[in-house]
Amino acid sequence: MTWAAFETLLTGAGTTVALSLAGLAIGVPLGLALALIRWARIPVADQLVATYVSLVRATPLLTFVLFVFFVLPTMGLELDPVPAAIVTLALNTAPFNCEIWRAGLTNFPRDQLEAAEACGMTRTLAFRRIVAPQLWRVCLGPLVSEMTILLKATPAVAVIGVVEITRAASRIGAATYDPLPPFLAATVIYTLLIAVIVQAQRVIEALIARRYGYAAP
Amino acid sequence: MADAAPAVSARLVCKQFDGIEVLRDVSLDVAKGSTACIVGPSGSGKSTFLRCVNWLEQPTTGQILLNGAPMGVVPSPKGGTRPMTAKELALARTRVSMVFQHFALWPHLTVLGNVIEAPVHVLGRPRDEAVEDARRLLARVGLEAKADAFPHTLSGGQKQRVAISRALAMKPEVLLFDEPTSALDPEMVGEVLEVMRDLAKEGMTMMVVTHEMAFARDVADTIAFFDAGRVIETGDPKAFFTAPQTDRARRFLTRYGI
C-alpha cells in the first residue's frame, strides 16, 4: 500500500467521523424531542412518533439512504450525496436515541419526581431542574453505544457514492488488486475510533461517579 | 372563620385504584400546631391517605381542606368546583411539605442545593436569603458541616434529616411524614425522631405515618388507626394505647407488645 493510498483512507476516515458527528448533532437532540413527546403523552403525536420509531428501527440504513436520495427529489427536495447521507444518518439514529432517552425518563426514580411535585414544582420545572441534569448521565452509556453503532453503520452511505473509510479501502483494493492490506488498515482505523469513543465514555463516567457517587441512579 | 378551621381536614375521602377501593370515607381533622399519628397494618391505606392530602393522589371522592381552603379543586362562581390547573396545584402544594420513607433527595444537588432548590425555583425567594435560611435549618438538625456534601456520602439518618430541612425550608403550614424511619438502621432512628419531637414541641402541624409506637404515644396529640381503608379509631393516644376500642386495634397493638 502506497502513502497516497493511505492518505485516501485517512480522508475516508475524516468523512466517516464528520458524517457520524453531523448525524449525532441532529439525531441526539431530535431523539430527545421525540422522547419528550412520548413522555408527555401528547395525543396523536405520541402515536405518530411510535410508528416512526418502529418503522425506522426496522429499515436498513442502506435502504433508507437510497429512499432519501432517490425519492426526496421526486418530491422536489434535491439533495447532494453528503447532505442526503447526513439527513439519513440523523433520521436513522433519532429513533434509537428516542428509545434511550425514553427509557431514562420512564425509569427516572419516581420518589424524586414526587418530592419535586410535593415541593410545588410543575412538570416543566421538575424536568428542567431535577430530571434533565441527571438524565444525560443515565443515558450516556447507551448513547455512546448507539454512537459506535452509528459509526459502524456509516459504510451504508457508500451506496449513494459517498467515499468513507470502507469505500475508500475497497477502491484502493480494486485499483491495486491487493485488497487485504487496505481492509486491514481500515479495520485498525475503526478499532482506534471506537476505542477513543469508549475510552472517553469511561473517563466521563468516572468523573460523574467521583462527584455524585453514581453513574446511573 | 378560617382561623378556627383545622390545619387539615379530610372529609369522606374515598380512593379507588382501577376500581379497587383503597380508602373509604376517611374523615380526619388535624388541629393547628398539633401532631397526628397514623398507624395501622400494612396495606391499610395510610400512605395513600397521606398522599391525598397534598394531591399526589387524587381522592376519587371527598374533600381535603387546608386551613379551610379546598385542596386540588377551585370553587367555581357558578357553584360546584373545577380541578386546579397545574400551576394552581403547584402553588397549593407549597403549603404542605412532605418527608418520604426513602428520603427522595435529589442526588445531583449538594445537601444545601437540595434544601434551597424549591424555595429559590418554586417560591422565587432570593438565593442569599434561601441559603442563609438553609444553613440555619441544617444547623438545627446538626448537619451544617455537610452543606456541601452530596447525598450519597451521608448515612440514612443524615439523609432523612436533610430531607426534613428541605421540607421545612418551604415554611409549610403542614408537614407530612410517610414512615420517615422505616428505611433506617435501628441506631439512626433515634436521631430522626429527636428532630421530629422538637418540631412537635415548637408547634409545627404534622401528620406522621409511623410504625414507631413509642413515638406515637409520646408525641401525638391525635391517633388515627387505619384498617382496610377506613379510620376505625381516632382520638387521644393515651386512650388508644391503654384501652383500644376495637378488636382490630387490640390485635394490632399486641403485635408491638403493647
Added chain:
Amino acid sequence: MNGFAIVWQERALFLEGLWNTVSLVVAAIAISVPLSALGAVVLVEAPRPVARLARALIDLTRCVPFLLLAYVIYYGLPQLGLRFDAWWAGLVTMTLYNAAYLAEIFRSAWLALPKEGFEAARAYGFRPATLYRRIVLPQIAYASAPLVGGQIIVMIKDSALLMIITVREISFAANSINANYFTPFAPFVVAIGMYWMLSLIVEAWVRRVASGARLRYG
C-alpha cells in the same frame, strides 16, 4: 406507468429478494447460534490463553462494520485461495458477524444468572452435561431472548448491505427496479414494508418468549 404496477410486474425479482434475505437470515441464525453458544462457553470456561484469544477475535469483529467484513470475505479471501459466490460470502459474513455479538449476549446473560440454582443442581447430583442442558441453557435462552431478537433484527438490516457485493436480496430488487424504470417511490416503500414485516415477526416471537419467561420468573 404506476410505480406499484411496475413492482407487481417485477414481483419475481422482489420475491427472489425476499427469499434470499430470509434464507440468508435463517441459515445464519441456524449456524451462528450454536457457534456463539460455543463461543460463550469458551469465554467463560476455557483456560486463560484460549479465552483471551476468543475475546480478542470477538472484540475485533465487533469493532468493524458489517460491510467491511463482507468485503474482506468476498474480495479479500480469494487472494488467500478461498473463493465464495456472493450468496455464500453473504452467509459467511452474516454468520461470523452475528456470532460475535451473540456470544457476547449469551456470555453476559450467563454471568447474570443467579448461581444458587446451579449449586442446587450440583447438590442434587446433576452431571455437567445434564446441568448445562437442563438448567443453564434454558435459563440463558429466556434471559437473552429479547437481546437475541434485537440482534436478529440488526442481522436482517445488515443483510441489505450485501447488495453491494451483488447478493440479490430485497434492497437489490428495489434498487434495480428504480434504476430500470426511474420510479424510486414504490419499490423502496415495498422494500421497507418487507423489512418492517420481518422485524414485526421477530418482535412477536420475542414477546411470546418473554411471556413464557414471565410465567416462570414473574
